[in-house]
Amino acid sequence: MRASPRIVWTALTALVGLLLLAAAPAARANEAAEYRLKAAFVYNFLNFVEWAPTAEPVFSLCIVGNDPFGAEIDGLAGKAVGTRRIELVRKSGTDGVRACHAVFVAAAPADRLGRTLEALRGAPVLTIADSADAARQGAMLGLRVANSRIVFDANVQAARAAGLTISSRLLRLASEVIQ
Amino acid sequence: MQNVMTLRQRAAAAVLALVLAAAAPASTAATLSLDALLRLSIEQLLQVRVHAGGSHAR
Numbered sequence: 001m002r003a004s005p006r007i008v009w010t011a012l013t014a015l016v017g018l019l020l021l022a023a024a025p026a027a028r029a030n031e032a033a034e035y036r037l038k039a040a041f042v043y044n045f046l047n048f049v050e051w052a053p054t055a056e057p058v059f060s061l062c063i064v065g066n067d068p069f070g071a072e073i074d075g076l077a078g079k080a081v082g083t084r085r086i087e088l089v090r091k092s093g094t095d096g097v098r099a100c101h102a103v104f105v106a107a108a109p110a111d112r113l114g115r116t117l118e119a120l121r122g123a124p125v126l127t128i129a130d131s132a133d134a135a136r137q138g139a140m141l142g143l144r145v146a147n148s149r150i151v152f153d154a155n156v157q158a159a160r161a162a163g164l165t166i167s168s169r170l171l172r173l174a175s176e177v178i179q
Numbered sequence: 180m181q182n183v184m185t186l187r188q189r190a191a192a193a194v195l196a197l198v199l200a201a202a203a204p205a206s207t208a209a210t211l212s213l214d215a216l217l218r219l220s221i222e223q224l225l226q227v228r229v230h231a232g233g234s235h236a237r
Contacts, residue, residue, distance in 0.1 A: 030230045033208035040216035040224055048221070075213040148228045173221060 032072055037150055038143050039073040042128055045141055045152075046081045046102055048170035049126055052163075059084035062100035064091050065112045068130065094119035102126040105139065113137055117158075124163045135178055140166065151175040 046061070059081040063069065067090055079086050081101075089100065097103055097119050105113045107130045117138045120127060127139045134142030135153035140162070142153040153176040159166050171177050207228045208216070216224065 029209060034229045036211075036213050037208035037216060037224065037227055037229060039213060040219065041221070043217060044221045044224065072213065075217075079217070145229055148230065149225060150227070150229065151225065170221065173225060 031068075032070065034145065034150075035069045036072040038130065039069055039076060041143060041150055041152065042073070042102075042104060043076050043079060043086075045126070045128060045170070046086075048167040049159075050165040050167070051082055051101070052124065054084070057084060058087045059102075060089050060100045061086050062089045062091050062097060062103045064094065064097060064103055064105050064116050066106045066108055068106045098123045098125065100125055102128065105129045105134075107131040113139060120162075122162065126162075126164060127158070135176065140164065146175070154178065 042061070046059070061076065063073070073088065076086050077088050084101075091097060091100075094116050097116060103116060103120065103125055105116050105127065110131075113129050113131065113134060114137065117127060126141070128141045128143065129135075129137070129139035130143050131137075132142075132144050134144075135155040135158075136142075138155060138158050140155050140159045142155075143150055144153070145151075152174055154166055154171055154174040155178040156166060156171065157178055206226070207230050209230050211227065216227070219227070
């Protein structure tokens with residue numbers, strides 16, 4: 001007895017659907033792990049920058065636009081940056097970004113980084129972005145994945161223009177440094 | 180009793196070593212909590228794999 005093509009097609013479709021359903025949680029877990037690792041990089045970056053002396057008790061770390069971290073970055077709240085403690089601030093747009101001390105801009109949408117950098121022009125705010133050519137676009141530090149590991153690029157020119165100094169130890173570890 | 184491994188036994192041992200090495204890859208972010216990652220130096224963070232398996236870039 002031979003199964004009809006329709007039955008075979010239905011069975012194949014169901015099988016593909018089941019495989020996709022099984023793969024979705026794994027993909028989400030991978031993304032969560034990637035952003036947990038990126039959160040650790042962000043915290044390290046904050047401590048490799050020379051900040052102007054201040055009596056402020058709070059260090060505002062802002063996430064602009066879509067938040068790719070979710071809860072993975074929440075553990076940074078209250079951690080020390082010099083004498084200050086991190087406060088996480090999630091912003092849907094660029095309003096008020098100049099009050100942040102560091103800003104993380106997610107990869108999507110593509111035009112978000114340019115608009116955020118424009119809003120921050122001249123302000124001593126560390127800009128960290130999450131797209132392949134972020135540092136070339138003007139972010140001070142850009143995170144990307146290469147060979148299953150996180151690497152970063154640095155734009156010293158952008159940092160200098162904002163009056164910030166990135167530690168030479170960090171720059172030595174960067175994949176690309178834009179002078 | 181002969182102590183010298185035969186060629187077949189040596190091949191089996193080599194295959195087993197390869198399988199064990201594949202089953203226990205370098206640290207991956209998936210196996211480390213944020214607290215554990217924050218205890219690593221930036222040099223060590225650069226060595227952590229985003230996840231086990233093949234490589235990709237973006």
